[in-house]
Amino acid sequence: MQQRAVLTRGRVLVAAAEVFARTGFLAASMNDIVEAAGVTKGAVYFHFPSKEALAVAIVEEQFAQWPPLVAAIIEHSPDALTSVVALTYEVGSRFRDDVLTTAGVRLSFERELVNAAMPTPFVGWVGILQELFSRARREGTLRPGLQAAPTARALVGSFFGIQHVSEILTNRTDLESRLDEFWKVFLVGVAVNPDWTGTQRAVRRVRAAIPRVTAQLDSDPEFD
Secondary structure, three states: OHHHHHHHHHHHHHHHHHHHHHHOOOOOOHHHHHHHHOOOHHHHHHHOOOHHHHHHHHHHHHHHHHHHHHHHHHHHOOOHHHHHHHHHHHHHHHHHHOHHHHHHHHHHHOHHHOOOOOOOOOHHHHHHHHHHHHHHHHHOOEOOOOOHHHHHHHHHHHHHHHHHHHHHHHOOOOHHHHHHHHHHHHHHHHEOOOOHHHHHHHHHHHHHOOOOOOOOOOOOOOOO
């Protein structure tokens, strides 16, 4: 029963993410989520007493996936600057392909509409990238004179702007090509040796070692 409850909770969470990603927080209803999950209303409310609780849980799930992803990318990268570049592509792919991430991003931007405490976006990414740029400076790959903190803030602002434009214009289908354009320019400004072709090859190797993660509805029987 405990395992079935875990499966049901995951099913409801993914169904809610699909609804939030499609309609936004205000337009979504608990009835929509119950219907999308294919479970009883009682099963949904057993795990999540409100739409706000579901929104918070989705954003928390989104935030929770980043530390292990960052650790995996660092583990497989030859240097910190490659980690930074690979991270933008991998995060971008999850923004596009993983419904929990897509919904979490939308809910984070709609946080003022959710009557509940939500994790603060952007701050964690600035901290992660600041540490990576500090390592890049110690490794001698970051251009002399650049400070890690403002470089991290510039990258976070640029990345979230790029992905938002891509979302509005193409539903993020062109996000990787937009990141290619960005890094060809940004790398010249931050890298001691801005070898875009070599960086691309290194990033491909790193990303090939990272498992693809896409949320799926579980097909196992549900309890009510």
